[in-house]
């Protein structure tokens with residue numbers, strides 16, 4: 001059966017059909033801040049990005065959450081730990097059944113209410129995101145920790161579209177441009193390490209860049225995320241979640257192992 005986040009098809013079953021999920025370069029991880037090494041080479045090449053808000057095309061219910069697909073042209077992410085130029089492909093979010101959990105990365109064991117992922121691919125070396133996903137330097141994901149607080153105006157543009165993608169496979173045009181840059185924190189300090197996609201097939205092709213400063217989102221906005229359904233309209237609910245609501249879609253942390261964890265900025 002299709003992978004998901006329930007007991008029957010959740011993270012601890014993924015390795016059965018996706019052996020990479022049992023690899024040694026998996027994500028997410030717990031960020032043990034005492035282990036992080038500050039790196040002058042990161043400080044010397046500031047992270048820089050350019051996004052085109054008008055290029056946010058469609059939002060889709062993947063069955064595992066919502067995802068905004070972007071026309072990569074015109075976007076770019078360079079600097080920090082990255083060699084070459086990366087282009088934005090899509091962004092999405094992970095959350096939990098209550099706001100005491102839901103982020104994928106944890107910081108010194110602490111979970112946040114949710115985590116936003118901006119997925120980029122190495123356009124200096126590869127033709128598209130699909131190809132890039134098969135190489136260790138193919139992808140970069142900017143991670144933003146979300147904590148409960150004020151309503152997030154930019155994310156509200158996503159939430160307003162959720163009723164029209166309530167069931168798996170449904171998608172709709174994003175009419176009001178969403179600016180990914182407006183969803184990033186003010187201070188650009190971050191941790192970075194080599195990891196993987198946090199969903200099957202869990203390719204070990206991601207340079208993770210996780211911002212240190214959390215961004216606020218309201219309880220009502222988190223509740224809207226949980227109203228998405230993991231099954232198609234007209235089909236009965238396959239997952240044993242409470243009437244197929246996507247109440248939680250985060251992967252628990254995996255061991256960092258011998259990987260280096262670097263940081264930039266305080």
Ligand SMILES: NS(=O)(=O)c1ccco1
Nearest residue numbers: 117119141196197198199
């Ligand atoms: N969750 S994530 O950002 O690692 C991702 C991107 C594409 C698939 O999974």
Ligand SMILES: [Zn+2]
Nearest residue numbers: 092094117198
């Ligand atoms: Zn993700």
